Amino acid sequence: MPTGGVDFRNKAGAGVVTADGLKIGVLTQPRVVVSTTITFDPPSLLTDGIALSSAIAITGAALGDAVELYPPYDTQGVIYQASVSSAGNIRIALHNASAGTVDLASGTWGVAVRRRT
Numbered sequence: 001m002p003t004g005g006v007d008f009r010n011k012a013g014a015g016v017v018t019a020d021g022l023k024i025g026v027l028t029q030p031r032v033v034v035s036t037t038i039t040f041d042p043p044s045l046l047t048d049g050i051a052l053s054s055a056i057a058i059t060g061a062a063l064g065d066a067v068e069l070y071p072p073y074d075t076q077g078v079i080y081q082a083s084v085s086s087a088g089n090i091r092i093a094l095h096n097a098s099a100g101t102v103d104l105a106s107g108t109w110g111v112a113v114r115r116r117t
Helices: none
Strands: 017-019 022-024 031-040 050-052 066-070 078-086 089-096 108-113
Touching: 022 108
Parallel strands: none
Antiparallel strands: 017 022, 031 108, 050 089, 066 108, 078 089
């Protein structure tokens, strides 16, 4: 420990640091609130092309939840991300980062929605 520094190890309230009135505590792990599958047919994407899906119903999804996607195949350089767009709905954003046009097939994608509680 540097000279003149503050040692926060093994103090009362371990895991909580208060500095200048800001209290940082231990966060809980997000829990899965929805685990399901969807049929999704991504559009053909030109090099550096982007696309945003229409709303996809996922019962139980709420604003602020994290959404994980599990595609059923190699996405060939297409970067994908999903977010809750409104209560009970997600939207999927796609970006083709490859050097050519990519047309992914329709498939059954896994979806997990997590919420911090």
